[in-house]
Amino acid sequence: MWQLYQFPLCPFSRKVRLLLGEKGIGYELVRESPWEKRDEFIDLNPAGRTPVLVDAERGTVLIESAAICEYLEETVNQAPMISGTAVNRAEIRRLTIWCDEIFHAEVGEPMMRERMVKRLVHRQSPDAGALRQAMKAGNVLLDYLDYLLDHRTWLAGATFSLADLAAAAHISVADYLGGIDWRGHEQTKRWYSGLKSRPSFRPLLSERMEVISPPAHYDKPDF
Amino acid sequence: MWQLYQFPLCPFSRKVRLLLGEKGIGYELVRESPWEKRDEFIDLNPAGRTPVLVDAERGTVLIESAAICEYLEETVNQAPMISGTAVNRAEIRRLTIWCDEIFHAEVGEPMMRERMVKRLVHRQSPDAGALRQAMKAGNVLLDYLDYLLDHRTWLAGATFSLADLAAAAHISVADYLGGIDWRGHEQTKRWYSGLKSRPSFRPLLSERMEVISPPAHYDKPDF
Ligand SMILES: N[C@@H](CCC(=O)N[C@@H](CS)C(=O)NCC(=O)O)C(=O)O
Ligand SMILES: N[C@@H](CCC(=O)N[C@@H](CS)C(=O)NCC(=O)O)C(=O)O
Numbered sequence: 001m002w003q004l005y006q007f008p009l010c011p012f013s014r015k016v017r018l019l020l021g022e023k024g025i026g027y028e029l030v031r032e033s034p035w036e037k038r039d040e041f042i043d044l045n046p047a048g049r050t051p052v053l054v055d056a057e058r059g060t061v062l063i064e065s066a067a068i069c070e071y072l073e074e075t076v077n078q079a080p081m082i083s084g085t086a087v088n089r090a091e092i093r094r095l096t097i098w099c100d101e102i103f104h105a106e107v108g109e110p111m112m113r114e115r116m117v118k119r120l121v122h123r124q125s126p127d128a129g130a131l132r133q134a135m136k137a138g139n140v141l142l143d144y145l146d147y148l149l150d151h152r153t154w155l156a157g158a159t160f161s162l163a164d165l166a167a168a169a170h171i172s173v174a175d176y177l178g179g180i181d182w183r184g185h186e187q188t189k190r191w192y193s194g195l196k197s198r199p200s201f202r203p204l205l206s207e208r209m210e211v212i213s214p215p216a217h218y219d220k221p222d223f
Numbered sequence: 224m225w226q227l228y229q230f231p232l233c234p235f236s237r238k239v240r241l242l243l244g245e246k247g248i249g250y251e252l253v254r255e256s257p258w259e260k261r262d263e264f265i266d267l268n269p270a271g272r273t274p275v276l277v278d279a280e281r282g283t284v285l286i287e288s289a290a291i292c293e294y295l296e297e298t299v300n301q302a303p304m305i306s307g308t309a310v311n312r313a314e315i316r317r318l319t320i321w322c323d324e325i326f327h328a329e330v331g332e333p334m335m336r337e338r339m340v341k342r343l344v345h346r347q348s349p350d351a352g353a354l355r356q357a358m359k360a361g362n363v364l365l366d367y368l369d370y371l372l373d374h375r376t377w378l379a380g381a382t383f384s385l386a387d388l389a390a391a392a393h394i395s396v397a398d399y400l401g402g403i404d405w406r407g408h409e410q411t412k413r414w415y416s417g418l419k420s421r422p423s424f425r426p427l428l429s430e431r432m433e434v435i436s437p438p439a440h441y442d443k444p445d446f
Contacts, residue, residue, distance in 0.1 A: 046367060047321060047325055060310060062310075062313050062317075063313075063317045064316065064317045064320045064321075066289065066316060066320060067312075067313045067314075067316035067317045067320065068313070070312065070313070070316060071309050071310075071312070071313045074309045074312065075309045086294050086297045086298045087283060087285075087294075089293065089294070089297065090285050090286075090290045090291070090293070090294045091290075093287065093289060093290035093293060094285075094286045094287045094290045097287045097289060097290065098270060098287075102270055144269060
């Protein structure tokens, strides 16, 4: 049985969970707070970051969400999520990385730092300026997703792919933390509403991170 | 003919160039300074980052070094660099990302910022504290590579892989900028000396970034 080391608001773990869900692969959650830098966790992943996917019986330890997703894609035929021509696959990977790096750096990471890490670890209040800046950046980045969805059925093209799962994972964390202003983003909103209704997404939306409550619309497919 | 948008000290472009070289794929260099944020370049890649690999005749535009490397691996059989079992491939990808994210964030990016961007763009001198910190981080990260090479022939295991190319690319940029103290890193030094002798690496080592000179040992396989 796979065990996924993660915490509820880790967007990279959410991406992996959505992929596991779509592929119908069973797994157990192991709660890990990487900021605690537990020795046993550093032994597992010297970079000290979630997610880590472990199959203890086989001695398999998979690290880095992109490597985990490629592994699952290569080993499980069900629900291919990096498919099509080599050019299609490059576009799926480009947008997945865009979410993991650009959206995360400009929106997810500052939202998590200000609203989660500062609260849980440092017992500080968030910096209003940093929150404003992250929301502003999110607005610009959602414009880009709107633009893509004006031209395509799914983010990377004609088929549902890992790029959609990655975007939904990152957006859901930012949305939980109050970092998304949905006004003026009809295309992305419609697409995200469809994502929220998927069976792979329901368990994530019903989880809560202690102390921090999401806005009322957070888990509603109709919002 | 492929065209690679890059500049001489972009480690992600170097990784792609090493892979193109190993696979024997011809390409042309197009000089791009992403900090200038040229409109035509932003049109090509909305994230405004190098590398971008373009085949103008076919209208193919590949963005994100990881997506480019996977594309080349999928389309060119020569010199497979992400090979072996699914677990081997996951390890190759983990270490490639480790270089691209951890080594770059802690060593390459600060070295480039302090010694290249500040000089070329802001006409400022580097911050000595930031340089010291990057070198200290580099020392700790090279210890990890030493440890891997104590147990393995190549970074990701028994075969030469993309992880070796990625590590060589990132180390070469930090080394150019004077950020690597080789003392005490015999394993990594021996491995890197082998890498430097490869035909794929020679053209990179002979290039210079204007205004900035590398240390004397930089391009010598024996150092
Ligand atoms: N590239 C990594 C990023 C993982 C990551 O940044 N995880 C965060 C939690 S969302 C973490 O563990 N941060 C702790 C740290 O960086 O020390 C992946 O895709 O798995
Ligand atoms: N994840 C990207 C990273 C590329 C990257 O950060 N490139 C740097 C140059 S080494 C860049 O263009 N920076 C300009 C910017 O971030 O605006 C890749 O692997 O291609």
